[in-house]
Amino acid sequence: MSLRLPARHHDRLRIDTSLAIVNIVLLLIFFFLVAGQETRTPRDIRLAQTSQIAPSTLPSPILEIRSAKEWFLDGEAVSPELLPAALSGSDGILHLVIDKEAEASLLISALGHPELASREVRLVTLRAGPGQ
Structure with a gap:
């Protein structure tokens, strides 16, 4: 009594992709679980505030911009048109102070000035002391 089983064909191997699909689905589930969580910001964050301090305590040269026409170089008023002449004696880094409430266009236009380019x-940002 002999049994004849069908012969196996070894030339056509099948690759089982079900394990790879399960791994990909699990990775996607973990990714969306982590990415979907809300991030909580700490409640003790305070924005830096600009306050008026003596220019002698700041690095030199320092340019303070209060408005489009009100510029101060090392505490002395200077018009934007005369800035190249005022900066002619210094070749180093120019420190710039601007109020955080100022419009971004004021900072962008100031940085576009040929002398500053x-x-x-x-x-430079300044932190207000306690009680200010």
């Missing part, structure tokens, strides 16, 4: 400009 050719030198390194650092934005």
Whole structure:
């Protein structure tokens, strides 16, 4: 009594992709679980505030911009048109102070000034002390 089983064809191997599909689905589930969580910001964040302080305590040269026509270089009033002449003696870094409530267009137009475009400009922020 012999049984004849059908012969196997080894030339046509099948690759089982079900394990790869399960892994991909699990990774997607984990990704959406992590990405979908709300992030909570700490409640003790305070924005920096600009206050008036003596220019002698700040690095030099420092340009303070209060409005489109009200510019101060090292505490002295200077018009935007005369800024190249006022900065002619300094070749270093220009420190720039502007109020956080100022419009962004004021900062962009100031940085587009030809004299400021050719030198390194650092934005200086000042923190108000307690009670201010």
